[in-house]
Amino acid sequence: MPAFIGRRKRGAILSYFKLFLSFVAIVMAANIALSVAMYKSAERHSVRLVQTSTAEALGQISYSTNFMFEAAKMTLIQLYANPSVLKLMNQADLSELEMASLLNQVGSVHLNLPFLNSIYIYNRRAGHMYFDGKAYAADDFPDRDIVRRLREGGIANLRPIARAIPAPEGYASSSPSLEQTDAVYSFVFYDSSSSPIANAIVLNVSQQWLQHTIESMDPRVSGNTLVVDSAGQIVVGNAEYGYLSGARADERIAPILAAEAPAGHFIRTTEGRKELVTYVSSPLPDWKYIRFTPYAAIAGTFKQLVVWTWVIFGIVTVLSVLAALYISRFVYGLFNRKIRELETRHDREKNSDFSKKQQFLxxxxxxxxxxxxxxxxxxxxxxxxxLELGFMTVVFKIDRYAAYCRQYTQADRELLAYGIMNVSSELAAPYAVHEAVDLGNGYLALLLNLDVQDSEAVAIRLERLAADIQDKVASYLGQSLSAALGEGVEELTDIPSSIARCFEALEYTLYEGPRALLHVSRIEAIKKKEYDLPEEAVKALIAALFEGDGEAMRRQCGVLVESTRGHAAASVQTMVLRLAMALKEGLQPYRALADEMNYGPFLELAGRIAELETLEELSERLHMLMARLLDVARRSQQAMQKYERYSEILQEVRAYVEADYANPNLSPDLIAQRFELSAKYLRTLYLKASGESLGESITRYRLERAKALLEGDGLTVQEAAERSGFVNVNYFYTLFKKYNGITPNEFRNRSVMKSR
Incomplete structure (x- = not known):
């Protein structure tokens, strides 16, 4: 380098060198920080991966346990509903013939429960325990443990009890062997709170069910898995922990039993062995599912991650330094040129009182x-x-303004606005005398002074100008603009109203998307069109919701959104709000969904439509709201299926009421007898499905029929009441006024007045 270098050139070289060093320092610091973070997190990541997969496997085992217990409960309830079982449980004076017949009937019941070990029926009054078609004296029954528990009481209803019972195959012998045992979970069902328990059904499910479930998940680690109840007793053991052994004092298990969190993990060292302990709780049986993972199984993955971390660090560092060399040279040259140009222009405009001029504009x-x-x-x-000429206005809006504000500081936004106005002024110079003004909040206006007599030709020229400005701003400044072309005005004082109409027109960028080019005259015509919500699309959307078809829901959301195209911007809000009301009404038969449906999210979406840029974004937001309802529908599927099973019965009940309403004896009890159902069950079913009691429904339908009769000619109030099923006319008067707010005579008089 020559010894004499101009001061400016030396400063430029120094600036470039500093920029290069800054890029290198940033890249190196980022790489080092990233590599250190990756190194530090590698072990945690490996542990997290193993822990997550282990927790998922334990969760599946917990789910299978819950399923087993629910199946056992349903089996007990099925048995309890059997009349033969009820007689064996409650009657103490059965003859041997009756007893044999009942046991034979119970033995013929088909129970679809895998791994079922045995079923006992206990009757304290009779002193019997029934098993496998035989009656045993309770004192002589081989399973002494369950007899003791039943007599002492305190057994939780329908809760599993881990036990070891004598093998049921030996019960029939005169001296059954008590050494051969089966590991089972016993479920006791009884319908009284007395202690000792008066009668009960005992269902023994083999422990092999849960053992097979654990082995099927991953046979390689099944030996490291065990299940412990809240008392610290092993209910599923392994080679190290035996079935029904106590583990509350065990140093590996005690922290888990004392933990308040329902799930978790920790690392501990036991006898020189480091291991990951993962546990998951199940609230239904209050059990904890535990797996011990040797740390050696995790270390292999960890070492591989460390090696890859160093390899990636080396490659990224070399590439980053080379990239920094190129980028620093390019950025320096670009910024140096642009900064000089902007500084020169800014100084010139500042000297000409630019800011005050902008305030006036x-x-x-x-x-x-x-x-x-x-x-x-x-x-x-x-x-x-x-002033003897007219004026035209063009208003520009920066697209995605919220993201634009997050990306740039206030100073940068002012500089970019200045750049946009400068581009607009240069392109508008050949067209007319003009001024560009920053209106704030992402809006800029171009005021053109020209002859507006031939408005159509002027509009064509301005449309070309606005499109050129959009292209150049996108090319030079990387910003997207939407534009609204105002109508020509005769006076300068009419500019504010023209600007206001342009602002209103820019609300319609939602239909055109970013870089829209809108005409105020066309928007005025669109605003006059009335919007009607497409009811068929709403019905199809609700149908897709019930069918669980997410893609169909997305399509219908698109149809609804597209239906607003060509209408006033306010129609979008109208569509969202009317859709919310239509959904609320359409979901009323399904109370679980109707309760979840609220207007809040739809009102919020309607209030934030101005923040959206395209109809596609609105359609996606609308689909997200519907997806939430779809999740609720899937969670409520069981309840909905139950409702559908009962809907046919309810329809028959309604049809029966409509056909026999004139019968004074019509009542819920009579209807229940007609359909061979319990009156209590029918009342409960009807109330849950319709939200109205069956008695109220009968009364309401009779009153509707009475109103129809009163609107006709020739019947007295008493005759109308009797034909509607009311025997007591005074009671009819009372009910009629309660439900309608007026007496039958007043209702008839109003009907006569309306007919005239």
Whole structure:
């Protein structure tokens, strides 16, 4: 390098060198920080992967346990509903013939429960324990443990009890062997709170069910898995922990029993062995599912991650330094040129009182000013408008303004706005005398002073100008603009109203998307069209929701959104709100969904439509709201299926009421007898499905029929009451006024007045 270098050139080289070093330092710091973070997190990541997969496997085992217990409960309830079982449980004076017949009937019941070990039926009054078609004296029954528990009481109803019982195959012998035992979970069902228990059904499920479930998950680690109840007793053991052994004091298991969290993991060292202990709780049986994972199984993955971390660090460092060399040279040259240009322009405009001129132009665009004030300000700021000509306005809006504000600081936004106005002014110069003004909040306006007599030709030229401005701003400044072309105005004082209409037109960018080019005249015609919500699309959307078809829901959301195209911008809000009301009404038969449906999210979406840029974004937001309802529908599927099973019965009940309402004896008890159902069960079913009691439904239908009879001619109030099923006319008067707010005579008089 020559010894003599100009000061500016030395400063430029130094700036470039500093920029290069800054890039290298940033890249190196980022790489080191990333590598250290990856190194530090490698072990945690490996542990997390193993722990997550282990927790999922334990969760599946917990789910299988819950399923087993629910199946056992349903089997007990099925047995309890059997009349033969009820007689064996409660009657103490059965003859041997009756007893044999009942046991034979119980033995013929088909129970679809895998791994079923045995079933006992206990009757304390009779002193019997029934098993396998035989009656045993309770004192002589081989399973002494269950007899003791039943006599002592305190057994939780329908809760599993881990036990070891004598093998049922030996019960039939005169001296059954008590050494051969089966590991079971016993479920006891009884319907009284007395202690000792008066009668009960005992269901023994083999422990092999849960053992097979654990082995099927992953046979390689099944030996490291065990299940412990809340008392610290092993209910599923392994080679190290025997079945029914106590583990509350065990140093590996005690922390898990004392933990308050339902699931978790920790690392501990036992006898020189480091291991990952993962546990998951199941609230239904209050059991904890535990797996011990040797740390050696995790270390292999960890070492591999460390090696890859160093390899990636080396490659990224070399590439980053090379990239920094190129980028620093490019960025320096680009910024140096742009900064010089902008500094020069900024200084020139600043010297010409640019900011005050902008304030005046914003005032001119927002409100009417007196003519004398206008002339003075135009002369002061050297604005060469010819007032005998007309004016046209073009308003630009920066697309995705919220993201734009997050990306740039206030100073950067002011500089970009200046750049946009400069591009607009350069392109508009050949067209007319003009001024560009920053209106704030992402809006900029171009005021053109020209002859507006031939408005159509002017509109074509301005459309070409606006499109050129959009292209150049996107190319030079990387910003997307939407534009609204105003109509020609005769006076300068009409500019505020023209600007306001342009603002209103820009609300319709939602239909066109970013870089829209809108005409105020066309928007005025669109605003006059009335919007009707497409009911068929709403019905199809609700049908797709019930069918669980997410893609069909997405399509129908798109249809609803597209239906607003060509209508006023307010129709979008109207569509969202009316859709919410239609959904609420359409979901009423399904109370679980109707309760989840609320207007809040739809109101929020309707209030934030101005933040959206395209109809596709609105369609996606709408689909997200519907997806939430779909999740609720899937969770409520069982309840909905139950409702559908009962709907046919309810329809028959309604049809029966409509056919026999004139019968004074019609009542819920009579209807229950007709359909061979319990009256209590029918009342409960009807109330859950319809939200109204069956008695109220009968009364309401009779009153509707009475109203129809009163609207006709020739019947007295008493005759109308009797034909509607009411025997007591005074009671009819009372009910009629309660439900309708007026007496039958007043209702008839009003009907006569309306008919005239």
């Amino acid at each position: 914003r005032l001119l665009a927002s409100r009417e000013l007196e003519e004398e004030v206008l002339r003075q300000r135009l002369a002061r700021y050297q604005i060469a408008f010819r």
